[in-house]
Amino acid sequence: MKKKRLDREFFSHPAVEVAPLLLGKYLVRKLAGGEVLVGMINEVEAYVGEEDLGSHAAGGRRTKRTEVMYGAPGHAYVYFTYGMHWLINVVCSKVDDPQAVLIRGLDSVTGPARLTKAFSIDGKFHGEDLIKSKELWLEDRGVKANPKDIRTTPRIGIPYAGKWKDKPLRFLLSS
DNA sequence: ACGATGATGAAC
DNA sequence: TTCATCATCGTA
Numbered sequence: 001m002k003k004k005r006l007d008r009e010f011f012s013h014p015a016v017e018v019a020p021l022l023l024g025k026y027l028v029r030k031l032a033g034g035e036v037l038v039g040m041i042n043e044v045e046a047y048v049g050e051e052d053l054g055s056h057a058a059g060g061r062r063t064k065r066t067e068v069m070y071g072a073p074g075h076a077y078v079y080f081t082y083g084m085h086w087l088i089n090v091v092c093s094k095v096d097d098p099q100a101v102l103i104r105g106l107d108s109v110t111g112p113a114r115l116t117k118a119f120s121i122d123g124k125f126h127g128e129d130l131i132k133s134k135e136l137w138l139e140d141r142g143v144k145a146n147p148k149d150i151r152t153t154p155r156i157g158i159p160y161a162g163k164w165k166d167k168p169l170r171f172l173l174s175s
Numbered sequence: 176a177c178g179a180t181g182a183t184g185a186a187c
Numbered sequence: 188t189t190c191a192t193c194a195t196c197g198t199a
Contacts, residue, residue, distance in 0.1 A: 045193070054193070056184090065184060082194055083181030089193085102193060113194055157193050 001142025008131050011073035015046040015092040015099035016169065022090075022101060022138070023173040024145035029119040030135050037119050039106030040143065042173040045155045047089070047100050054161035054169075057098035068127045069098035076136065078116075078126040085113035086122050090130060090138070104156070107175070149174050 006025065011018055022041050029037040047055040056079070057066045068077045069091055077089040077100050089100035102112060109115040116122065121136065130137050152168035159165060 047193075056193080061185080063185070079193085080183055081192055083183080083192090085194055087193065104193090111195075155193070160191090161193095 003142075004140045006074075006131075006138040006140060008072070008074045011090060011092050012094060013092060015048050015101050018090075018092045019044045019046040019101045019169070020145075020150055020171045022103070023150060023171055024143040026139045026141050026143075027103065027106060027115075027119065028137050028139055029121065031120060039108040039115070039119075040141075041103060041105070041138075042107050042175070043103075043105030043110075044171050045102040045104055046169040046171070047102065048169065049093070049097055049099050052161075053164045054155055054158035055098065055100075058161075062098075066098060069100050070096055071127075074129060074131040076125045076128040076130055078121065078123055078128075080123060086116040087112045088116055088121050088125070104170070105172075145173055 022044050025041050027039050027041055050057055050060045052058060057069050062070055068075055072095055073091050073093060075091045077091055078086055080086055089102045091100050093099040104112040106115055109118045125136055128136060151172045153170045154166045155170045
């Protein structure tokens with residue numbers, strides 16, 4: 001089946017709907033030297049808006065950093081944490097509704113910080129339009145994720161998120 | 176299993 | 188200016 005780049009419409013839905021759809025899709029990174037890195041997404045987490053206490057935009061925290069999440073869907077929300085790691089999310093839903101899906105793992109790389117390192121993704125991609133970018137985007141390569149192979153668990157690393165910490169917003173594809 | 180790591184944003 | 192962090196690695 002032919003490759004099809006994911007468009008704006010794909011991301012113009014609530015993160016909880018987009019997240020499972022990203023399983024089986026491909027993250028594509030074209031390096032400056034022309035080399036192309038590709039990996040199939042097999043782990044994601046949904047961050048569902050201002051009421052989500054696990055989100056950086058919890059309580060309507062609209063700051064320089066979170067501003068990207070308040071913008072149009074299909075853009076990259078990249079941030080730095082723990083003094084050494086970059087993590088990448090894709091903005092979902094619509095303008096002024098700060099939802100995003102965190103890409104946590106690929107078939108070739110396990111771990112949200114390891115994949116950004118492997119793909120040379122850092123702060124310069126914060127706000128990048130993944131629909132139009134020539135360096136970083138997402139593709140459908142014809143893989144159909146069987147719903148029976150999708151597991152959900154609580155999200156990782158948000159013990160402070162109150163009732164939100166146990167919600168099944170982490171999606172894993174077991175191959 | 177556990178502590179060190181250590182930049183950045185955001186709160187105080 | 189002080190604090191907490193959407194992890195990971197090295198050492199047990």
